[in-house]
Amino acid sequence: MAQFLVEGRELVAEAARGLSALALRRDDAAAMEACFRALHTLKGSTGLFDLEAMGQLLHAAEDRLAALRDGQASTPGDIDALIEMVDQVDRWFDALERDGRLPADAGSIGQAAAHRIRDAGGAPVMAEEQPAQPSWRIPPDFDGLSGIAIRYVPRPDCYYFGDDPIAITAAIPQVTALRLSARVPWDSSEPYDPFTCNLVIEAVSAAGRAEVEAGFRLVADQVAFAELVPAAQAGSAGGGPARRTLRVDAARLDRLADLADDLVIAKGGLAELAAQAESLPGGHALGQALRLRQARLDRLAGDLHATVGRVRLVPLAPLFARFPRLVRDIARSLGKKAELVVEGGDVEVDKALVDALSDPLLHVLRNALDHGMEEASTRRRAGKAEAGSIRLAARVEGDQVVIEVADDGAGIDAATIRALAVKRGVLTQEDAARLDDVAAIDLIFAPGLSTAAAVTTLSGRGVGMDVVRSAAASLGGRVTVTSAAGRGTQVQFRLPVAMTLIQILVVACGEERYGLPLDAVVETARLAPGRVVPIRAGWAFQLRDQVLPLVGLGELVGTRRAALAESQRVVIAKVRGEPIAFAVDAFVDRLDIALRPMNGLLAHAPGMLGTTLLADGSVLMILDLAELVA
Amino acid sequence: MTVRLDGAVLRLEGSCHLEDAESLTALLQTSGVSLVDLSACQSLHGAVVQALLALGPRVEGIPASPFLRDLLLPALLVKRQAKPSNL
Numbered sequence: 001m002a003q004f005l006v007e008g009r010e011l012v013a014e015a016a017r018g019l020s021a022l023a024l025r026r027d028d029a030a031a032m033e034a035c036f037r038a039l040h041t042l043k044g045s046t047g048l049f050d051l052e053a054m055g056q057l058l059h060a061a062e063d064r065l066a067a068l069r070d071g072q073a074s075t076p077g078d079i080d081a082l083i084e085m086v087d088q089v090d091r092w093f094d095a096l097e098r099d100g101r102l103p104a105d106a107g108s109i110g111q112a113a114a115h116r117i118r119d120a121g122g123a124p125v126m127a128e129e130q131p132a133q134p135s136w137r138i139p140p141d142f143d144g145l146s147g148i149a150i151r152y153v154p155r156p157d158c159y160y161f162g163d164d165p166i167a168i169t170a171a172i173p174q175v176t177a178l179r180l181s182a183r184v185p186w187d188s189s190e191p192y193d194p195f196t197c198n199l200v201i202e203a204v205s206a207a208g209r210a211e212v213e214a215g216f217r218l219v220a221d222q223v224a225f226a227e228l229v230p231a232a233q234a235g236s237a238g239g240g241p242a243r244r245t246l247r248v249d250a251a252r253l254d255r256l257a258d259l260a261d262d263l264v265i266a267k268g269g270l271a272e273l274a275a276q277a278e279s280l281p282g283g284h285a286l287g288q289a290l291r292l293r294q295a296r297l298d299r300l301a302g303d304l305h306a307t308v309g310r311v312r313l314v315p316l317a318p319l320f321a322r323f324p325r326l327v328r329d330i331a332r333s334l335g336k337k338a339e340l341v342v343e344g345g346d347v348e349v350d351k352a353l354v355d356a357l358s359d360p361l362l363h364v365l366r367n368a369l370d371h372g373m374e375e376a377s378t379r380r381r382a383g384k385a386e387a388g389s390i391r392l393a394a395r396v397e398g399d400q401v402v403i404e405v406a407d408d409g410a411g412i413d414a415a416t417i418r419a420l421a422v423k424r425g426v427l428t429q430e431d432a433a434r435l436d437d438v439a440a441i442d443l444i445f446a447p448g449l450s451t452a453a454a455v456t457t458l459s460g461r462g463v464g465m466d467v468v469r470s471a472a473a474s475l476g477g478r479v480t481v482t483s484a485a486g487r488g489t490q491v492q493f494r495l496p497v498a499m500t501l502i503q504i505l506v507v508a509c510g511e512e513r514y515g516l517p518l519d520a521v522v523e524t525a526r527l528a529p530g531r532v533v534p535i536r537a538g539w540a541f542q543l544r545d546q547v548l549p550l551v552g553l554g555e556l557v558g559t560r561r562a563a564l565a566e567s568q569r570v571v572i573a574k575v576r577g578e579p580i581a582f583a584v585d586a587f588v589d590r591l592d593i594a595l596r597p598m599n600g601l602l603a604h605a606p607g608m609l610g611t612t613l614l615a616d617g618s619v620l621m622i623l624d625l626a627e628l629v630a
Numbered sequence: 631m632t633v634r635l636d637g638a639v640l641r642l643e644g645s646c647h648l649e650d651a652e653s654l655t656a657l658l659q660t661s662g663v664s665l666v667d668l669s670a671c672q673s674l675h676g677a678v679v680q681a682l683l684a685l686g687p688r689v690e691g692i693p694a695s696p697f698l699r700d701l702l703l704p705a706l707l708v709k710r711q712a713k714p715s716n717l
Contacts, residue, residue, distance in 0.1 A: 154676070158676075159648055159676070159677050163676075164675050164676045164677075165676040166673075166675060166676040166702070167673070167675070167676070170673070170697045170702075175701060177701070178701035178702060178704070178705045180679065180683060180705045181683075182683065182684070186683075186684045192655055192659070192681070192684055192685065194651040194652050194654075194655040194680070194681050195648075195651070195652070195677060197677070197680065198680060198684070199679070199683075203701075
């Protein structure tokens with residue numbers, strides 16, 4: 001059943017994708033086929049799990065789609081009805097996941113939806129046409145091709161009727177393969193009769209079925225057609241041999257990733273060992289050999305780490321696929337009309353990212369619908385299409401993935417945000433007035449600010465955009481917003497594609513060691529005595545033309561309170577754009593480490609970015625300086 | 631004349647029609663020529679194609695028509711390879 005839920009969702013998503021493509025272009029044969037295949041496979045699976053209502057609904061949808069495919073006039077409503085049906089199936093999957101069964105009203109909903117689909121087609125669809133099973137064996141030469149397979153066996157006396165089978169075939173559009181053979185084997189004992197047709201013509205056309213059939217209309221009784229399914233797609237539908245993928249339990253994958261991380265760390269110890277061996281009397285050669293081996297192990301471990309990282313990359317498509325329906329549902333509940341355009345579903349990112357992005361993205365989409373999108377009447381007055389449009393797009397930029405949610409709604413009014421921030425006590429009047437519009441709009445990410453004048457049921461759950469920002473930060477990325485009044489809002493996530501090694505500076509405070517992310521560190525310095533001036537509870541010192549605040553790192557993490565040393569070592573780091581100096585006892589090392597997020601009880605420990613395992617097996621805490629000084 | 635005997639080569643030229651199938655068959659069966667050149671051929675009637683398939687002469691020359699060049703000629707050549715050598 002768990003497998004069915006996963007695969008069923010994928011099939012629903014595929015059907016929905018096909019339908020959206022069909023809504024744009026009715027004659028998109030590939031989309032039609034994809035959709036058909038998905039529905040058919042899904043219908044087949046429902047039989048295994050006693051999901052009668054779902055099967056009924058899918059059966060009706062398949063009928064309707066078959067009629068559409070076979071060229072029956074389509075009415076504007078039928079694609080909509082099919083989309084609604086697929087949405088319903090998706091909702092049932094929600095229920096199956098949650099309760100393990102379909103809701104009680106599934107039977108009647110199934111029947112009603114089935115009726116709607118039949119009605120949308122005008123005349124009821126009579127005898128259901130099963131997806132054409134070819135009545136002949138499609139030649140193996142045609143494997144991997146897609147389109148319509150044609151088998152044309154001209155009548156033996158066709159030449160007398162003026163038919164030229166080759167000319168007829170040559171006139172078919174977009175023929176991609178041709179195969180000729182004899183209907184009955186040539187018999188060399190009999191005189192060859194050039195005027196009795198003994199040809200079998202097999203061909204593949206990438207054109208639409210209607211076009212191909214039209215080309216053969218005068219010899220229709222001598223031709224058979226079959227839809228070819230490209231092997232790669234057949235695999236996803238029927239588990240054919242072409243597909244070389246494997247579903248693996250995510251926990252095992254995580255374990256593998258952890259082991260690869262540990263290996264990177266364990267091999268770090270070898271370098272030191274090699275150095276020790278070299279310094280032994282007579283140990284030079286041994287040390288050199290060890291160093292060579294270590295270099296090789298280095299490369300292998302690095303490779304393994306990178307490969308495991310790639311294994312964890314999964315496409316965004318399954319995540320994205322759920323949003324169009326959710327957007328339709330939310331829009332409907334708000335009495336608005338909106339459509340979601342999804343792009344970049346093939347972008348691959350770390351699995352953890354996909355899992356963690358679902359809620360933040362949904363929240364941004366909700367906000368766009370709830371606060372960004374105007375009522376239909378307002379939109380009409382503004383000269384916009386009644387239905388709002390939201391674009392969810394992903395692309396890769398270097399080692400980052402950029403995910404954008406852009407709506408064409410009212411945009412964010414900087415003045416309103418300023419006023420609201422003051423009213424909610426987020427800022428003082430003076431601070432608010434000092435902010436430029438970009439910074440003011442950025443306030444939507446500030447805790448305690450809800451931008452809708454009326455808190456609605458949807459967005460007003462006490463979850464603000466501040467949660468979205470901290471989610472992005474915890475994924476090692478950031479989120480920004482831009483907005484043009486009247487033209488819409490764009491929220492942009494920039495996130496790392498894969499878990500990567502981060503560089504840290506290891507510092508000592510007394511006995512304790514801590515890691516500081518190197519990207520925050522601006523420089524390290526030693527302060528001569530007398531340069532430090534006490535200021536209220538803290539210290540400050542002058543560095544070049546700037547006065548920097550100085551805080552004791554040991555004090556911040558709560559281990560001890562120390563006086564400043566004679567020659568005080570400080571780490572100068574940028575914290576929220578401002579340089580701050582942290583007093584430490586020693587600089588120990590610079591390392592590349594695989595960061596492990598804090599989990600369990602420590603998950604919400606403030607000031608901790610995560611941990612890493614050191615070569616000697618000890619655990620090093622990586623500090624989040626911004627949180628520490630907050 | 632679209633079927634022309636040129637020394638040891640049978641040349642199919644221009645558009646080859648139904649009636650050419652008969653002369654092609656006769657020439658292949660009686661002249662002892664077993665090489666057919668299609669380079670000047672513009673179209674081939676089904677009966678001519680069938681004669682080439684059935685009698686199995688060697689086929690050479692690249693016709694200009696995309697259908698002949700990209701689809702029909704490869705289909706004829708595949709057929710020849712598939713034929714047992716004693717035919």
